[in-house]
Amino acid sequence: MPETDNAFQSALTLLLSLDPMLVSIVTLSLQVSLAAVLIGAVIGLPLGAALALWRFPGRGLVVTLLNAFMGLPPVVAGLVIYLLLSRAGPLGNLGLLFTPTAMVIAQTLLVLPIIAALTRDHIDTLWQEYREQLSSFGITRLGAMPGLLWDARFTLMTVVLAGFGRASAEVGAVLIVGGNIEGVTRVMTTAIALETSRGNLALALGLGLVLLGLVALVNAAAYLIGERARRRLG
Amino acid sequence: MRRSRRGSHRSHSPRPAVMALSVLSLVSTLAAGTAAAADKVLLLASTTSTEQSGLFDHLLPRFHNATGIEVRVVAVGTGQAFALARRGDADALLVHDPAGEAALIAAGHASERADIMFNDYVLIGPTEDPAAIDEAPTAAEAFARIAAAEAPFTSRGDDSGTHRAEQRLWAAAGIEPSAPWYRELGSAMGATLNTAAAMDAYALADRASWATFVNRQALAVLFECDEALFNGYASLLLSRERHPHLRHDLAEQWHDWLLSEEGQDAIAEFRLDGEPLFFPAVL
Secondary structure (H helix, E strand, O other), rough: OOOHHHHHHHEEEEHHOHHHHHHHHHHHHHHHHHHHHHHHHHHHHHHHHHHHHHHOOOOOHHHHHHHHHHHOHHHHHHHHHHHHHHHOOOOOHHOOOOOOOHHHHHHHHHHHHHHHHHHHHHHHHHHHHHHHHHHOOOOOOHHHHHHHHHHHHHHHHHHHHHHHHHHHOHHHHHHHHOOOOOOOOOOHHHOOOOOOOOOOOHHHHHHHHHHHHHHHHHHHHHHHHHHHHHHHHH | EEEHHHHHHHHHOOHHHHHHHHHHHHHHHHHHHHHHHOOOOEEEEEEHHHHHHHHHHHHHHHHHHHHHOEEEEEEEEEHHHHHHHHOOOOOOOOOOOOOOHHHHOOOOOOEEEEEEEEEEEEEEOOOOOOOOOOOOHHHHHHHHHHHHHOOOEEEEEOOHHHHHHHHHHHHHHHOOOOOEEEEEOOOOHHHHHHHHHHHHEEEEEHHHHHHHHHOOOOOEEEEEHHHEEEEEEEEEOOOOOOOOOOOHHHHHHHHHHHHHHHHHHHHHHHHEEOOOOOOOOOO
């Protein structure tokens, strides 16, 4: 397969030459996906924990919907956000369509259900385990929430990484709401789609390798931070 | 044991603060990007073929030098470009579908249309040419031969300018193409050519997309140069009444520049491997 050989070659060339276009694409990819994951985590972690701790009518429906939204196709998320941000849509006058902000919003919609649903699952297990103990100390649900989240932090880091994987891998949503504008909203995945459609398969695969390396680096960093924290705890 | 751990670590953890700060900085970077973009930026909806050919990389710096306007190109199929225009999401259009352009003007969304440049469509197929279209006298006859041979034909099927041109050509040949030999892909030009290369199928492509397409395998141009294969690109300005929020003044400068001697010269000068891909319509 000549494409694979050439792909490694073009990935290497791209990296070694520090192609300014590649650098800007990589930077934007990281900015957009990390921002989406951070927002998703800030909302999703407490939301998931709250769903695990409190009982209210319709809770089962909310949990089921949240789990279902983990499978939301990116292209549908993109379309929904497009219709919201389009000039003819309800948020049209914000002028956010075809900007990185629109891409962050779309990816947040994809990441949030994953983080919230998996957090709910983990916290639910912990809560079942410690509920009686915590209650006997007079700790309320609200009071228990930060502690439970902190206790589950290593698992939750994997949850957040799963969210990051989803964000950095998707192309459907950012293509629709970002428009793949060169130098403005072009990210790794849309650049790969573009090169594929040019029939530039080696370059497309090369960009894919760079993206894979990038995601691996982020995961490795998270793993190392986790390991260090674990060791410190003994 | 777990409880004590929880208690002791909550107090000296700076992480939430760090996280909040980085969220803020990320969000503000992104917001700043949007705000700075607001002044002299024009959003142009155009076709994938013009973008992929590299034409915009050639034209936009010249236009920017002349006017200081930054043009941002959203490259989509012509059908989607019309949808963007109808919803007020693009400031100007550069597209290639005469019937769709007329419909947009008739519906009151576009106010002005001008021919900017042209090239032609080419019929691509496997070099063995099972339908023998390379000796066909006309484009309609070439399409008829593909249908008669029931040779695989990959169609864009995405309501793009090229897809609409292809449908006109089938109609001119008096044929209603059908599966299994006729394969509607619902894909962009490049993806369609990738598929055609993989299944040794015929396909209609615009000359610019074909010229920039790398993964040709056994594909070649088998039929070309027929009046029916004319491919004209037009610039459209959108209606001020219908879409008052658009950057009409910038769009007009772009439209006028494309029609000016400077703009037309720039189009004529654009080459790929020494070959012109677009021909100015006005000069």
